[in-house]
Amino acid sequence: xxxITQSPRHxxxxxxxxxxxxxxxxxxxxxxYWYRQDPGHGLRLIHYSYGVKDTxxxxxxxxxxxxxxxxxxxxxxxxxxxxxxxxxxFCAVGGAGDEQYFGPGTRLTVT
Amino acid sequence: xxxVEQHPSTLSVQEGDSAVIKCTYSDSASNYxxxxxxxxxxxxxxxxxxxxxVGEKKDQRIAVTLNKTAKHFSLHITETQPEDSAVYFxxxxxxxGSYIPTFGRGTSxxxxx
Numbered sequence: 487x488x489x490i491t492q493s494p495r496h497x498x499x500x501x502x503x504x505x506x507x508x509x510x511x512x513x514x515x516x517x518x519y520w521y522r523q524d525p526g527h528g529l530r531l532i533h534y535s536y537g538v539k540d541t542x543x544x545x546x547x548x549x550x551x552x553x554x555x556x557x558x559x560x561x562x563x564x565x566x567x568x569x570x571x572x573x574x575x576f577c578a579v580g581g582a583g584d585e586q587y588f589g590p591g592t593r594l595t596v597t
Numbered sequence: 598x599x600x601v602e603q604h605p606s607t608l609s610v611q612e613g614d615s616a617v618i619k620c621t622y623s624d625s626a627s628n629y630x631x632x633x634x635x636x637x638x639x640x641x642x643x644x645x646x647x648x649x650x651v652g653e654k655k656d657q658r659i660a661v662t663l664n665k666t667a668k669h670f671s672l673h674i675t676e677t678q679p680e681d682s683a684v685y686f687x688x689x690x691x692x693x694g695s696y697i698p699t700f701g702r703g704t705s706x707x708x709x710x
Contacts, residue, residue, distance in 0.1 A: 529700045531697065584629045586631075586633075586643070590640050
């Protein structure tokens with residue numbers, strides 16, 4: 487599992503509230519990613535990081551922000567949650583050989 | 598940017614049959630092509646990958662083939678078993694650098710006992 491954990495694993499929140507999801511890795515990978523997974527859409531990249539304090543946007547970044555103050559932690563914040571952000575969120579890290587290792591996922595429901 | 602098309606979206610086979618999933622990509626610079634398997638309620642996991650300097654790679658019952666000229670690659674599963682039932686994702690990326698793969702939309706493989 488490449489030492490990747492996500493917290494929380496499940497969350498229900500109300501529209502308009504801020505939400506922060508955490509990804510933690512123990513193997514010092516440089517690259518970290520946040521994806522959302524929705525039926526029929528596969529895995530869509532939200533944001534990624536290529537080092538501490540170095541982040542960039544993915545294809546579906548609107549309404550999301552990220553921070554990486556330590557190598558091991560990558561945080562995803564929904565600034566003001568909307569029902570369209572109900573999804574399963576996966577964190578991933580970049581392996582040495584180009585492959586990705588995924589965390590267990592966070593199921594977020596926005597009511 | 599890169600665009601990856603994956604077909605079929607659903608594939609139903611009988612146990613013991615072979616299954617083939619195909620992906621096409623648009624960026625001829627892409628040179629790394631992984632396949633991930635995602636069981637229900639679980640995380641995607643890498644099952645096999647291929648680089649552009651190789652035409653075929655096998656690992657027991659699974660194999661991947663790559664046609665660079667046509668810009669498509671395929672996952673082949675032989676002697677399918679019920680535990681092969683899952684969603685399979687292909688991806689394409691440029692090796693090294695910022696490691697940003699583009700994923701296909703996934704194929705739901707159902708193996709009937």
